[in-house]
Amino acid sequence: MIDKQGQPTIFLASEIEQCPLAEAAFAVLPVPYEKTVSYGSGTARGPEAILVASEQLETWDGHSNPSSLGIHTCMAVDCSGQAEDVIESIAMAVKQILDAGSMPVVLGGEHTVTYGVIKAYLDAGVTDFGVVQIDAHADLRDAYEGDPLSHASVMKRIVDEGIPLYQLGIRAYCGEEKAIRESNPHIYYQDADELVPQAIQSIQLPDAFPEKVFFTVDIDGLDPSVFPSTGTPVPGGLGWYQTLNLFESVARHRQIIGFDIMEFSPLQNLHAYDFAAALLSYKMMGIVQRTSNMMS
Numbered sequence: 251m252i253d254k255q256g257q258p259t260i261f262l263a264s265e266i267e268q269c270p271l272a273e274a275a276f277a278v279l280p281v282p283y284e285k286t287v288s289y290g291s292g293t294a295r296g297p298e299a300i301l302v303a304s305e306q307l308e309t310w311d312g313h314s315n316p317s318s319l320g321i322h323t324c325m326a327v328d329c330s331g332q333a334e335d336v337i338e339s340i341a342m343a344v345k346q347i348l349d350a351g352s353m354p355v356v357l358g359g360e361h362t363v364t365y366g367v368i369k370a371y372l373d374a375g376v377t378d379f380g381v382v383q384i385d386a387h388a389d390l391r392d393a394y395e396g397d398p399l400s401h402a403s404v405m406k407r408i409v410d411e412g413i414p415l416y417q418l419g420i421r422a423y424c425g426e427e428k429a430i431r432e433s434n435p436h437i438y439y440q441d442a443d444e445l446v447p448q449a450i451q452s453i454q455l456p457d458a459f460p461e462k463v464f465f466t467v468d469i470d471g472l473d474p475s476v477f478p479s480t481g482t483p484v485p486g487g488l489g490w491y492q493t494l495n496l497f498e499s500v501a502r503h504r505q506i507i508g509f510d511i512m513e514f515s516p517l518q519n520l521h522a523y524d525f526a527a528a529l530l531s532y533k534m535m536g537i538v539q540r541t542s543n544m545m546s
Contacts, residue, residue, distance in 0.1 A: 275319035292515035303524035340366025379462035388423035452499030
């Protein structure tokens with residue numbers, strides 16, 4: 251992704267210099283992949299919009315300065331070609347980040363991207379981890395419209411790899427997904443109809459859930475009043491502070507090994523949501539910094 255001066259767009263470019271990957275605590279990876287969206291489109295433009303909006307952020311996030319640990323923005327993944335090839339390209343890019351000792355912060359793109367991210371951890375020999383998902387949808391269909399690499403099937407692909415899953419904020423799923431949830435002992439969940447009316451701000455993962463956690467956020471997991479900028483909005487979602495508090499509650503009793511922001515679809519001339527997505531990314535970096543003894 252290139253700015254108007256022909257330079258790569260980097261996260262928080264107005265405030266910081268590009269940190270070498272080997273020295274950066276966080277590595278931002280744009281993945282503008284969009285192939286199987288089933289309602290509104292535009293997720294391919296999400297990563298660039300977030301990067302541009304990040305120039306309006308302050309380095310102080312209200313509690314700490316996560317940029318002080320170093321942020322490296324990677325070149326965007328080439329998302330042309332067949333889905334299988336794109337998944338491999340994503341996995342290779344994320345594995346380079348892991349090999350460098352940095353934490354992946356992946357900006358999508360449709361939610362299928364997360365399967366490529368998880369594949370990178372497996373390819374790197376990391377198997378003892380679970381995935382925590384904020385989403386409006388379960389994404390547990392074996393295939394959607396005949397495509398097993400659909401955004402509606404991404405969590406099924408992940409649990410098929412034997413990775414435990416904890417779902418938060420789900421409020422739209424089909425009978426097939428309901429059956430999968432009930433039959434798989436490694437899928438846990440607290441849905442929106444419990445989290446939102448009760449204003450639950452923290453969760454305790456089961457003792458059996460792995461110590462290491464990859465956290466994936468589908469923007470539609472938040473309520474459309476917060477983020478209408480997504481292709482498949484569903485009312486009754488999480489609030490802004492509730493989302494951050496739930497993430498922090500996981501980070502405080504588990505080790506976050508990476509996270510992503512998926513399904514952000516920017517709305518023309520409504521840059522408030524671009525900024526909110528950039529701020530969400532940065533706030534999550536700050537939470538990781540403060541809960542992981544990473545303070546510089």
